[in-house]
Amino acid sequence: MFKKVASTDSLWIGERMGVVIDGFPVLLVHMDDGVHAFQDQCPHAGALLSEGYFDGVTITCARHLWQFEAKTGKGVNPMCVQLGRYAVKVDESGDIWVDIPGKYVMQGGEKDETL
């Protein structure tokens, strides 16, 4: 079920924001191709990626500097990881909606959360 979580008035292209949906941390990234939503939890040791670094292309975890492509969540360093992604819609008024389906599995399968 999609939930309204932010607006493009407060998340411009080239910016990122951490939000919490039903107690679950989600990283929003507004790129030139649209808004993307990922798990806001580094697959290495769980740090909030919204508190890391963002250069407009790459998200870098502040804790141990793992890096991810901001458009896809694919690992840059290391390349073998992938951030969990969520469906995003932006309506005609600029509101951002994210669908949290209920479960995700951390890279490597070591964690399974139910929302």
Ligand code: FES
């Ligand atoms: S917790 Fe993110 S790189 Fe270690």
